[in-house]
Ligand code: PEP
């Protein structure tokens with residue numbers, strides 16, 4: 006059960022404590038308080054966990070200081086959409102909005118290699134007024150002898166250069182909780198020239214201790230990528246781990262699932278799940294066409310498979326696109342074969358805009374038909 010407190014209560018600590026004490030006194034019920042920071046105000050949500058079926062919705066709703074009460078279903082208690090659940094979704098981080106309504110493109114390097122390539126990437130992004138990117142410093146690799154990423158040593162230059170080119174959010178994978186501290190310390194030292202969205206990779210989605218640690222930190226939003234060998238339900242439960250620890254700034258990413266049935270693509274593209282996740286949860290949904298397709302192959306129409314699947318995801322309402330680019334893919338240390346060229350950035354963005362326009366038109370069409378129904 007979720008108890009939404011009257012925002013006016015925030016100004017009255019004693020009254021709020023009184024209400025929380027009343028809730029904590031309920032037998033066999035655990036009380037968890039979440040502060041959800043929005044652009045205008047902070048909303049306090051209180052989660053009652055345990056045998057809440059015995060509680061009367063009305064009794065809780067009439068307690069002083071309670072605005073609304075939502076009875077949640079078993080699945081995705083914090084992130085899910087529940088009956089009569091009008092909680093807002095989405096968030097703003099470092100001036101960039103993330104929601105189920107808008108779209109952000111995060112084009113960038115799969116892995117940071119040289120400062121020259123990082124700067125060339127940022128310069129290209131600035132040329133198209135892009136303020137969000139991806140840059141891997143900690144790379145989880147299948148082979149222990151492969152390049153593992155430059156780690157914390159590359160962070161000062163990456164952050165400083167990002168600031169120089171007006172980059173506001175960098176999606177960056179962490180594979181251990183110590184990486185979060187390294188990122189926070191480096192941002193502090195360099196004067197916070199940019200922001201970071203922590204990425205939980207597909208291989209770590211059921212690393213529950215990492216999820217809990219990343220869910221507990223209050224500073225950074227989190228991009229959590231679907232597990233490539235587990236069900237959608239299991240992946241959404243992993244996202245729920247983040248939320249149950251207090252994280253409210255979460256984006257869920259589809260990146261394909263591992264099966265030979267997807268051949269010759271690197272993974273079987275799963276972007277048909279974009280609307281499913283938007284229906285089941287309040288999370289903005291990201292698609293990663295690069296790790297889904299894994300190549301620069303194109304069909305007779307001249308369009309790369311990677312661009313085709315991006316369009317398919319965006320036409321279905323995706324809210325974020327995470328995509329690999331590289332100034333010189335042949336020299337990239339990680340995932341060169343799937344990287345787009347900097348000279349293709351304008352084409353890619355224009356193609357995404359076309360697909361987005363189609364999604365908007367499709368929404369208007371659906372609305373018109375719903376009105377006539
Ligand atoms: C990545 O985005 O760099 C990455 C490793 O993705 P995934 O975890 O989806 O394989």
Ligand code: MN
Nearest residue numbers: 115296339340
């Ligand atoms: Mn990669």
